[in-house]
């Protein structure tokens with residue numbers, strides 16, 4: 001098998017056609033000097049990114065890719081650190097880390113693979129699952145409304161918030177490249193269909209549209225409000241929803 005520098009020979013356990021393959025490709029296209037990078041993954045289908053990227057790092061715990069990535073960054077500030085999380089991983093068990101990461105503003109990147117489902121554990125509801133979704137955990141349908149992590153990120157002091165569509169390789173790649181370049185904590189949510197669970201939300205491409213890079217917080221909040229994670233209607237903006245420059249963690253610590 002011929003493999004490039006960033007690939008591994010590990011067997012894939014993703015379902016054939018899973019959009020995680022597209023996210024993997026976008027990440028590979030965004031990395032130019034692998035020795036400068038370290039990665040962390042949570043546990044879930046998204047976590048298999050760790051198996052397929054020939055990069056240093058830690059295959060972390062469910063919900064904990066952010067603090068693990070922060071530990072790596074503190075250990076070696078010269079590294080570019082990327083954390084991969086699922087929507088269950090990041091917005092449920094890992095939620096406190098998500099909020100504080102924006103306050104700390106350490107210079108690293110979080111990529112959330114949002115398929116609106118705890119897919120590896122057979123499709124239970126996550127905090128961004130739509131109301132009414134029937135699954136093994138909620139046989140009568142999910143009773144709660146989803147939270148909006150983009151709004152939460154903005155309210156928590158985020159300096160870089162972006163959303164991408166896993167199926168749009170070029171756009172996703174350009175966003176990941178900008179996220180890695182950002183000075184501070186960059187958060188990229190990649191909307192990703194799951195081919196097996198919560199397939200109800202697999203037609204969201206119809207409401208997606210691209211926005212120009214935005215540096216205005218009031219506009220960012222308007223973009224965030226355009227889609228509530230609950231509906232298949234409305235408009236879902238893709239692109240850099242907000243970017244600003246604030247002191248990073250190390251600048252604040254003066255190291």
Ligand SMILES: Cc1ncc(C[n+]2csc(CCOP(=O)(O)OP(=O)(O)O)c2C)c(N)n1
Nearest residue numbers: 043044045046062086087088089118119120
């Ligand atoms: C500390 C801990 N809590 C719970 C689990 C069980 N668990 C493993 S994977 C997973 C679901 C992952 O869902 P998500 O993060 O959305 O990722 P996906 O599989 O959808 O990519 C859960 C709940 C675990 N392994 N460790």
Ligand code: SF4
Nearest residue numbers: 014015018045194195
């Ligand atoms: S269960 Fe869903 S997210 Fe997991 S590998 Fe299959 S298609 Fe991808």
